[in-house]
Amino acid sequence: MFNVYPQFDLDIVRGAGAWLWDAAGRRYLDFYGGHAVISIGHSHPHYLERIQHQLQQIAFYSNAVPIGLQRELAAKLGVLSGYPDYNLFLCNSGAEANENALKLAAFDTGRSVIAASEGAFHGRTAAAGAASWGSAVQSPLSRSIELRFTALDDCAALERALAPGDVCAFIVEGVQGIAGAHVPSPSFLQAARSLCDKYGTMLILDEVQSGYGRCGAFFAHQHAAIAADMITVAKGMANGFPIGGLMIHPRIHAAHGLLGSTFGGNPLACAAGLAVLEVMEAENLIRRSITAADQLRSGLADLPALREIRGRGLLMGLEFDSPAAPLRQRLLQDHAIFTGSSACPLTLRLLPPLTIDRAETHCFIAGLRSLLTQMKQEIET
Numbered sequence: 001m002f003n004v005y006p007q008f009d010l011d012i013v014r015g016a017g018a019w020l021w022d023a024a025g026r027r028y029l030d031f032y033g034g035h036a037v038i039s040i041g042h043s044h045p046h047y048l049e050r051i052q053h054q055l056q057q058i059a060f061y062s063n064a065v066p067i068g069l070q071r072e073l074a075a076k077l078g079v080l081s082g083y084p085d086y087n088l089f090l091c092n093s094g095a096e097a098n099e100n101a102l103k104l105a106a107f108d109t110g111r112s113v114i115a116a117s118e119g120a121f122h123g124r125t126a127a128a129g130a131a132s133w134g135s136a137v138q139s140p141l142s143r144s145i146e147l148r149f150t151a152l153d154d155c156a157a158l159e160r161a162l163a164p165g166d167v168c169a170f171i172v173e174g175v176q177g178i179a180g181a182h183v184p185s186p187s188f189l190q191a192a193r194s195l196c197d198k199y200g201t202m203l204i205l206d207e208v209q210s211g212y213g214r215c216g217a218f219f220a221h222q223h224a225a226i227a228a229d230m231i232t233v234a235k236g237m238a239n240g241f242p243i244g245g246l247m248i249h250p251r252i253h254a255a256h257g258l259l260g261s262t263f264g265g266n267p268l269a270c271a272a273g274l275a276v277l278e279v280m281e282a283e284n285l286i287r288r289s290i291t292a293a294d295q296l297r298s299g300l301a302d303l304p305a306l307r308e309i310r311g312r313g314l315l316m317g318l319e320f321d322s323p324a325a326p327l328r329q330r331l332l333q334d335h336a337i338f339t340g341s342s343a344c345p346l347t348l349r350l351l352p353p354l355t356i357d358r359a360e361t362h363c364f365i366a367g368l369r370s371l372l373t374q375m376k377q378e379i380e381t
């Protein structure tokens with residue numbers, strides 16, 4: 001394999017709900033969710049049944065023919081997300097959704113400059129990589145695209161970036177995930193909405209990580225009561241089946257050949273996507289995840305060495321006094337709890353499935369508390 005991933009030496013062979021098992025039969029609590037992907041829990045019975053049924057009908061056909069399941073998915077996503085009149089373009093990943101959103105903004109406005117936020121991550125393709133903060137993702141190809149980065153929550157800087165009138169899109173995450181669960185203030189998102197209107201710039205909300213109920217609303221930006229011109233989705237959308245989507249304001253016109261994808265919107269991916277929405281609705285998962293997030297926050301509040309709890313809902317960043325990497329490693333090794341890292345070295349990221357219950361929340365808090373106490377004693381002795 002082309003060696004691009006720093007990895008834990010774990011052989012995961014099975015998952016159910018919020019739990020994983022390795023080949024030796026050891027059980028792990030999954031507060032990482034394969035990077036915020038597992039929304040309805042591993043191996044949910046309705047998800048399995050929906051996919052198995054679809055496999056027996058037809059797994060793949062291309063967009064050379066209309067695919068009824070795409071319309072079903074678009075309609076259900078529109079209604080559940082509060083964007084019933086938006087059009088849906090289907091692709092296969094988060095980067096691809098953002099790449100297409102930026103491309104569509106460039107087509108629609110005739111402009112080519114992009115505005116984005118410091119700390120942002122939007123994926124590793126050319127334009128999405130250009131709009132991502134940090135040199136590691138930016139190849140010379142990405143650097144050939146003109147970008148204006150401004151600090152999250154700095155309205156005056158954003159206005160300076162948009163004022164020349166040459167910016168096709170301002171792209172921003174509903175909550176900055178990889179940066180360490182930084183939440184844009186509602187007033188910043190509201191200002192961004194009016195500035196985009198004022199300067200003819202498209203507002204793209206990247207909800208690839210923060211969307212699909214993870215942040216206590218269908219989309220995190222809905223806490224600011226604004227509407228975006230385009231919204232990108234992926235991770236939680238099909239609970240691990242590769243899919244991405246771009247929700248597009250009805251004022252933006254489609255034309256044949258403008259966007260496209262061979263695999264995007266294939267029947268199997270749509271069945272997986274529909275299964276997720278059906279489970280979210282039937283099990284009231286957004287409501288349940290809010291309760292779980294509240295339980296987590298209150299249980300974590302008095303932990304030693306915890307400086308700050310950031311984020312929204314079940315996209316949570318725990319910032320400690322010292323580096324989080326050893327903590328993450330030992331949570332996994334000693335307590336069999338899987339968590340996420342972030343670009344902030346002091347921050348541990350929590351991205352559990354939306355289905356976690358009180359017992360699982362307590363298990364996480366007890367494991368972390370015991371590890372922190374143990375590490376404190378080790379330092380003192």
Ligand SMILES: Cc1ncc(COP(=O)(O)O)c(C=O)c1O
Pocket residue numbers: 035093094095096098121122123124173177178206207208209210234235
């Ligand atoms: C906010 C955000 N946007 C886009 C992406 C890219 O998604 P993918 O890895 O599916 O291309 C990610 C991945 O972590 C993400 O967190």
